[in-house]
Amino acid sequence: MSKAQRLMQLMMAVNRKRQFKVRELAEEFEVSTRTILRDLQELSELGVPLYSEVGPHGGYKVLRERVLPPITFTEVEAVAMFFASHALRHYSSLPFEEESVSALRKFYLHLPGDVxxxxxxxxxxxxxxxxxxxxxxxxxxLLLEAAVAQKVLDITYEPEDRASSQRAIQPVFIYTNQGFWYCSAYCFLRQGYRLFRCDRIRTAVYDTSGLQPLELEPSSSSGWYEEPSVPHSYRIQAKLSRRAVQRCEAEMWISLDIHEDGSGQLDAMVPEEELSFYANFFIGLGTEVIVEQPTELKDEIRQQLSDLAAHYK
Incomplete structure (x- = not known):
């Protein structure tokens, strides 16, 4: 095995291991401990964050911020990877905002000039x-970290039309819709699942009261925000003309059941706090849409039309 191949495999090996000893690596790669020490020094100079510990239980460790080994891409794969990350720049908030910008910059700068x-x-x-x-x-x-680690957070939540409140929640699923981020979580105050809009969370810290987290797993990639049983959500059903379907696809990014003639049916779960938005949007569609349910959405449409009429008296 050439030195370059050994360094590449060594980088992958130390990234897999939480802790290792020089002798273990020497036996694995069938070289002397002195050679492994020189190789580890070269990896450290290349940016692999290694540190050593002395004592009977010592050895080498890789810091949490590990450097991944080089990966080769075809030109088309490189372009696809760039635009997949580039697309995220339109979001005002991201779970890995600084990291995604840094990764995209590194990826772009290390591409060949013609690519x-x-x-x-x-x-x-x-x-x-x-x-x-x-x-x-x-x-x-923090919300994503708590969801993955199944930990409890103490948050201050400020709904649109109510006073802010303190509550303990255990995040389960994070998703984005219409440019907003949502967190489905178990609320210990309400003793049930609730949907929180992430930009309305004013403070969030890990709970230190000793509240025991629950074993909560999302049933699917979408189940936590489409299930009718989730409190404070409504099932919207509406018939859409062909023109309304085109407007919905262009502006709302929601799933529609489209018929052969281009018309369609909307059937989706939405948070209670978004009813006003949907009412306003459907008013803009006029007679191109027929809302079948819920009654609360119909009432909101009537109220907005009444307020608009009163505004022009």
């Missing part, structure tokens, strides 16, 4: 848009 030129030409002809929102969700990384 960068190709990407630059595509950037003026290809984009992935998302609704622009002014609201930031600064606690997204």
């Amino acid at each position: 960068r030129d190709s990407i630059d030409r595509m950037k003026s002809r290809l984009d992935f848009t998302a609704p622009t929102r002014r609201q930031n969700a600064p606690y997204l990384p």
Whole structure:
């Protein structure tokens, strides 16, 4: 095995291990301990964050922020990876905001010049848009971390039309819709599942009261925000003309059942707090849409139309 191949495999080996000893690596790669020490020094100079501990239980460890080994991409794969990350820039908040910007910059700068030129030409002809929102969700990384680790958070939540409240929650699932981020979580105050809009979470810290977390797992990639049983959500059903379908697909990014003639049916679960938004949007569609349910959405449409009529008296 050449030195270059050994260094590559050694980098992958130390990334897999939480802790290791020089003698173990020497036996694995069938070289002397002195050779492994020199190789580890070279890896350290290349940026692999290694540190050593002395004592009977000592050895080498890799810091949490590990450096991944090089990966080769075809030109088309490189372009696809770039635009997959590039598309995230439209979101005002991301769970890994700084890291995604840094990764995209590194990825772009290390591409061959002709591939960068190709990407630059595509950037003026290809984009992935998302609704622009002014609201930031600064606690997204903490919410995601708590969901993965199944830990309890103490938050201050401020709904649109009610006073803020303190509550303990255990995040289960994080998703984005219409440019907003949502967190489905178990609320210990209400003793049930609740849906929280992440930009309305004013403070969030790990709970220190000793509250025991629950064993909670999302049933599917979408089940936590589409189940009718989730409190404070409504099932919207509406018939849409062909023109209304085109508007919904262009502006709302929601799943529709489209018929052969281009018309369609909307059947989706939405948070209670978003009823006003949907009412306003459907009013803009006029007679191109017929809302079948829920009654609360119909009432909201009537109220908004009444307020609009009163405004022009």
